[in-house]
Amino acid sequence: MANDASTVFDLVILGGGSGGYAAALRAAQLGLDVALIEKDKVGGTCLHRGCIPTKALLHAGEIADQAREGAEFGVKTTFEGIDIEGVHKYKDGVVSGLYKGLQGLIASRQVTYVTGEGRLSSPTSVDVDGQRYTGRHILLATGSVPKSLPGLAIDGERVITSDHALVLDRVPKSAIVLGGGVIGVEFASAWKSFGTDVTIVEALPHLVPVEDENSSKLLERAFRKRGIKFSLGARFSGVEHTADGVKVSLENGKTFEAELLLVAVGRGPVSQGLGYEEAGVAMDRGYVLVDEYMQTNVPTISAVGDLVPTLQLAHVGFAEGILVAERLAGLKTVPIDYDGVPRVTYCHPEVASVGISEAKAKELYGADKVVALKYSLAGNGKSKILKTSGEIKLVQVRDGAVVGVHMVGDRLGEQVGEAQLIYNWEALPAEVAQLIHAHPTQNEALGEAHLALAGKPLHAHD
Numbered sequence: 001m002a003n004d005a006s007t008v009f010d011l012v013i014l015g016g017g018s019g020g021y022a023a024a025l026r027a028a029q030l031g032l033d034v035a036l037i038e039k040d041k042v043g044g045t046c047l048h049r050g051c052i053p054t055k056a057l058l059h060a061g062e063i064a065d066q067a068r069e070g071a072e073f074g075v076k077t078t079f080e081g082i083d084i085e086g087v088h089k090y091k092d093g094v095v096s097g098l099y100k101g102l103q104g105l106i107a108s109r110q111v112t113y114v115t116g117e118g119r120l121s122s123p124t125s126v127d128v129d130g131q132r133y134t135g136r137h138i139l140l141a142t143g144s145v146p147k148s149l150p151g152l153a154i155d156g157e158r159v160i161t162s163d164h165a166l167v168l169d170r171v172p173k174s175a176i177v178l179g180g181g182v183i184g185v186e187f188a189s190a191w192k193s194f195g196t197d198v199t200i201v202e203a204l205p206h207l208v209p210v211e212d213e214n215s216s217k218l219l220e221r222a223f224r225k226r227g228i229k230f231s232l233g234a235r236f237s238g239v240e241h242t243a244d245g246v247k248v249s250l251e252n253g254k255t256f257e258a259e260l261l262l263v264a265v266g267r268g269p270v271s272q273g274l275g276y277e278e279a280g281v282a283m284d285r286g287y288v289l290v291d292e293y294m295q296t297n298v299p300t301i302s303a304v305g306d307l308v309p310t311l312q313l314a315h316v317g318f319a320e321g322i323l324v325a326e327r328l329a330g331l332k333t334v335p336i337d338y339d340g341v342p343r344v345t346y347c348h349p350e351v352a353s354v355g356i357s358e359a360k361a362k363e364l365y366g367a368d369k370v371v372a373l374k375y376s377l378a379g380n381g382k383s384k385i386l387k388t389s390g391e392i393k394l395v396q397v398r399d400g401a402v403v404g405v406h407m408v409g410d411r412l413g414e415q416v417g418e419a420q421l422i423y424n425w426e427a428l429p430a431e432v433a434q435l436i437h438a439h440p441t442q443n444e445a446l447g448e449a450h451l452a453l454a455g456k457p458l459h460a461h462d
């Protein structure tokens, strides 16, 4: 193992988030000498400022809702309030446990772990605090940070990003969420559960606008029922401070006031001043460009994760990192089908999907070649028990495979596993209908939707 930094590593990785550390673990497993350079904490955005802590907040929100709703199930509960310190303690406990585990894993795979801020100094080296780490191959995995809009200054107090929202020392009385994408609706959901008066401002005509329109509409209906307010189809124009908060104006002249503004208008790549351009790496608006094997135009340099213009999801980062490790180890690799990546938004109710939307399918195959079927959770016993509503929508190429599964309902994120097998194995509705789904589960709703699509609905109308 190359512990001596003067030696040449097989792979030097810049950035220890989901993409970088997955590449390090897999490459080490395949016998490569790996150096992993991280300026902060291994695990990156997902573990420390993203997926994991936000889902802990959302789960705390779910418990709050259950305490409020006990009577609906004949259980005497009262919601007394949120102890935000207690919520943070729980959330931080989850993160630190996973962080310890990950550090142990990296040590056990004998990856050379370097703490410090690295900079690409040539197509085959990264400098960290005056020390050069040379590799036969370099992997760039420096991730992303929250974006803002031109002229919209983040002050960390009244105008904040998800980084600040995650460590906020109080439950805000009211909040405006700018951006009805994934981060926007997840925070809106958690805060509403905690008792905040929330308004979402989204420029496009729908919440979660990249989802199938049916999912957006179902989420909007559910949010309206929960008392989460939203303004769609009008762009943000400015924010000013008031005596006790912020006043947000939209281009259509509407204004909203609240204690704070959460800016959730996307995340942008971290690539400035890191030597990428100087090394000749082709870039576009800060993203590093790669081919379908995550290779940049410089033969010794690859890039993965939020730094490249693919889906910004931790599991995509893992897959891209593994792909690079396996390619460098000489294994046969297959490009990622990004439509086949499962997507889950963990708001209440959850939105989950895999494959393509009905609109995209019609574009690709022609409107008369596409069949769509909606199965309501009203016919699903377990969803009734949980008192959740929603739908599973299937998109099929006529007489062919299922090319899209779009689900809205509490806990349906957990059903995306079977949905991704259906999409990725190009299953026919009749093949899925043949499989027996356990009763009573929410999973059964997927089976029943396919029974209906195959022309033999059980608990659904013809």
Ligand code: NAI
Pocket (backbone or CB within 6 Å): 051, 149, 178, 179, 180, 181, 182, 183, 184, 186, 201, 202, 203, 204, 208, 209, 234, 235, 236, 264, 265, 266, 267, 311, 312, 313, 343, 344, 345, 346
């Ligand atoms: P996003 O791209 O999902 O949503 C940003 C939203 O802001 C868009 O809907 C956009 O139309 C809107 N917007 C932009 N400019 C606006 C303006 N001037 N006025 C009003 N609205 C405006 O980005 P988001 O939510 O910040 O998330 C960043 C990334 O993190 C996403 O790519 C997402 O995939 C990832 N993520 C994934 C999660 C998950 O898988 N559960 C959870 C959180 C984040």
